[in-house]
Structure formats: structure tokens, C-alpha cells
Amino acid sequence: MSSGRHQSAPRHADSGQGELKRIVLVGNPNVGKSVVFAHLTGAYVTVSNYPGTTVELAQGRARFDRERLVIDTPGVNSLVPRSEDERIARDILVEDGDRLIVQVADAKNLRRALVLSSQLAEMEVPFMLDLNMWDEAKNQGIRVDTERLAQLLGVPVIRTVAIRRQGLRELERAIGDASKSTFKVRYDPDIEEAAAKIEALLPPLPISRRSVALM
Numbered sequence: 001m002s003s004g005r006h007q008s009a010p011r012h013a014d015s016g017q018g019e020l021k022r023i024v025l026v027g028n029p030n031v032g033k034s035v036v037f038a039h040l041t042g043a044y045v046t047v048s049n050y051p052g053t054t055v056e057l058a059q060g061r062a063r064f065d066r067e068r069l070v071i072d073t074p075g076v077n078s079l080v081p082r083s084e085d086e087r088i089a090r091d092i093l094v095e096d097g098d099r100l101i102v103q104v105a106d107a108k109n110l111r112r113a114l115v116l117s118s119q120l121a122e123m124e125v126p127f128m129l130d131l132n133m134w135d136e137a138k139n140q141g142i143r144v145d146t147e148r149l150a151q152l153l154g155v156p157v158i159r160t161v162a163i164r165r166q167g168l169r170e171l172e173r174a175i176g177d178a179s180k181s182t183f184k185v186r187y188d189p190d191i192e193e194a195a196a197k198i199e200a201l202l203p204p205l206p207i208s209r210r211s212v213a214l215m
């Protein structure tokens with residue numbers, strides 16, 4: 001990890017919710033994460049700064065499963081961080097403990113979204129993909145074969161129009177099926193060889209050692 005300071009979990013900022021299982025929303029900026037978050041949590045939401053930063057994080061209990069805490073993270077373009085926001089999103093994913101990840105994506109910008117999907121796959125964290133803004137994609141004539149995409153990624157892929165509450169029930173159902181992706185990026189042999197050497201030196205981590213070695 002490039003992060004020098006190792007921050008404690010945001011869950012500690014909100015005492016009493018410490019040991020809840022987490023649902024972490026991640027995605028590019030402006031894809032509808034906060035709208036999805038509002039639907040999943042309803043009214044009782046706390047907003048606190050991520051420890052040691054001014055970055056605000058919203059968290060609240062899931063309405064469909066009170067044992068789960070939903071966390072809305074800052075929008076990112078990469079999980080190999082280049083900004084404080086990206087570092088925080090990455091750190092939340094890297095934290096130990098029981099968590100399922102919901103990647104919210106703009107269905108019109110699939111290429112951008114799949115960069116993150118491939119990074120989540122590399123980290124070997126359980127996730128599912130929500131293709132949001134399906135209305136706008138449709139209006140622009142963009143079609144996505146979600147079944148094929150789900151096959152290729154090996155994780156659930158669903159469609160939503162969050163502002164109109166379309167697909168949110170399906171989203172809630174699919175969260176329980178979030179899984180580690182079977183998709184694997186193969187790099188040039190030199191990179192693979194170097195990564196394997198680094199990987200062998202790393203201790204057990206909450207995300208795959210391969211992904212940390214590649215970072």
C-alpha cells in the first residue's frame with residue numbers, strides 16, 4: 001500500500017455500529033451512488049469525516065437487512081489511488097471484515113466502469129455490478145448484454161434507473177449473491193514474473209496479494 005498513515009475504519013467513527021457487516025458502494029463520480037445509497041438506507045443516515053480527513057462519508061443501516069451497514073464512498077476513476085478521495089475509497093475496500101461491494105456504474109460509460117470492475121476482480125473482493133442510468137443509455141441507443149457481461153465477470157450484473165426506483169428490488173436481492181470475480185487480467189510476462197516475486201514476500205491481506213503486488 002502506498003498509504004503511509006493507516007487509517008482506522010469509518011465504522012469506528014460511529015459507535016454502536018462497530019461490528020455490522022458492510023455493504024460498500026463504489027463507482028466512478030456521478031453514476032448515482034448517492035441515489036442508490038438513499039434508497040438502500042432510507043432516512044437514518046449519519047455523515048462523518050473519514051478519520052484524519054475532511055472527506056465525508058455517509059453510512060446507514062440497510063432497510064432490507066438491519067444487520068448490514070451501507071457505506072457510500074467518494075467517486076473514483078481508479079482503485080490505484082492518485083487522490084485523497086481515491087485513497088479513502090481504496091482503504092475502505094481493503095479493510096478487513098465482512099463486506100460485500102456494490103459497484104454502481106453509468107451504463108452509458110461502460111468502458112470507464114469496467115476499469116474499476118477489473119480492479120475489483122484483481123483484488124478478489126466479492127462484488128456485483130449495477131448498471132445504473134439505464135434510461136439514458138437506452139435513449140442513446142446503447143445496449144449492453146448484461147447476461148453475457150455477468151458470465152464474463154462471474155458476478156451478478158443488474159440494471160437500474162435509481163431516480164425512478166426501477167430495479168432496486170433486484171439490486172437488493174443481487175447483493176446477497178455478490179461474489180469474487182472469475183475475470184483475470186494477464187499482464188506481460190515481465191510484469192507477471194515481478195508481481196509473483198513480490199506476492200511471495202507479502203503477508204496475508206484482506207485483498208489479494210497479487211493485486212497489492214501489482215499496485
Ligand SMILES: Nc1nc2c(ncn2[C@@H]2O[C@H](COP(=O)(O)OP(=O)(O)O)[C@@H](O)[C@H]2O)c(=O)[nH]1
Pocket residue numbers: 027028029030031032033034035036075132133134135136160161162163164
Ligand atoms: N437519468 C438518470 N439520472 C440518474 C440516475 N441515477 C442518478 N441520476 C442522477 O445523476 C446525478 C448523479 O447522481 P449521484 O447519486 O449524486 O451520483 P454519485 O456521484 O455517484 O453519488 C444526479 O443528478 C442524479 O439525480 C438514473 O438512473 N437515471
Ligand SMILES: [Mg+2]
Pocket residue numbers: 033034
Ligand atoms: Mg455521491
